[in-house]
Amino acid sequence: WRRTKIVTLSPRMLLVNNSGRDLSVRQDGSDAPNTFLRSGTRVAYHWPDASARANARRLRLRPDEYGWDWSGALDPATPGSTWLMLRNTVSHAHTRVRVESREEGATLHVVVRSAQNRPPPYRIHNLTTLHVEVQQQNAESGRPHDILPYRSFDYAWAEPLQPPVLVVKARVKADVRNDSTLLGRFRLDELRSYPPTRVKHPGRDVTTDVYVTVRADGPTRVLMITDGARAPGRGGALGRSGAWSSRVSRLRA
Structure with a gap:
């Protein structure tokens, strides 16, 4: 041998x-x-x-x-x-x-x-009366994901080889996409707050200030979209101690 x-x-x-x-x-x-x-x-x-x-x-x-x-x-x-x-x-x-x-x-x-029973890498909370749409920048496939008012959405990148940037828009009416307002392009791994964006209501002399904040919730990065009344750290409902966690718990339920 x-x-x-x-x-x-x-x-x-x-x-x-x-x-x-x-x-x-x-x-x-x-x-x-x-x-x-x-x-x-x-x-x-x-x-x-x-x-x-x-x-x-x-x-x-x-x-x-x-x-x-x-x-x-x-x-x-x-x-x-x-x-x-x-x-x-x-x-x-x-x-x-x-x-x-x-x-x-x-x-x-x-x-x-x-991975359905594991904590998602990202979660998006829409704590406004607006309809929010999100899509990865330069994603080749699929339409934007729509998030209804006061709903959350567990998210992962659609195109892992493309830049990890999320394009977020908001609109007042669910069926009128051409009136969407760009809230920004966000890197979800960067924990920070962003300046507000003013969203105009079509046909009305009304605007809504929308705030975007990225927080950590254990292994999950959470993109919080709030209006002026609920903006974190600005005296709104989510700015008070403990209110953010309780609000998110009700949102998930």
């Missing part, structure tokens, strides 16, 4: 589906058929278009059910965890998954897990 050599062949990439639902996976920019990944299974994955540069090989995924849009592109070769927001364009349902990439020997394991 001294002259025997053992050659072990291992796949370069192994996709593992621990999300609790069947998935479809495809290479970004390729017309090759999708790879089906049943819940609880794993499959060796080979790039259909091997001619693409190694640093330009990206994956997209979606639940293998009617109406779900493709996720943003992600780089499986980058170690660590990536949050993805997935959206159904028919039912308007949302779900979040975490994609973990790790090296085990010669194989890159790409594990997809459901």
Whole structure:
């Protein structure tokens, strides 16, 4: 046996589906058929278009059910965890998954897990009478997410490879998007307060001052959108001690 050599062949990439639902996976920019990944299974994955540069090989995924849009592109070769927001364009349902990439020997394991029962990376609270719409800057897919007055929305980036900047607009009427007022472009990992933006009510001599603040709530970064009466630290309802936490608890309920 001294002259025997053992050659072990291992796949370069192994996709593992621990999300609790069947998935479809495809290479970004390729017309090759999708790879089906049943819940609880794993499959060796080979790039259909091997001619693409190694640093330009990206994956997209979606639940293998009617109406779900493709996720943003992600780089499986980058170690660590990536949050993805997935959206159904028919039912308007949302779900979040975490994609973990790790090296085990010669194989890159790409594990997809459901993140619905974990604290989200971001949460947006709309504590105004206005309708708020949010969308990642330069996101290629999907419409803006609408947040009704006095509602909250758990958020993750739609396009993890695009700049982590959230574009936030507000409008008085739910069905009139062309009257939206830009509140700003925000980096949700920067904890700070922003100057107010004045939103004009169409057809009326009425305006609303809207304040935006980014806070930390454990592992979650919270974007608070408030009007003048509830602006944190300005003598409003959210400025008093304990009022912010109780208001947010009622909002989540």
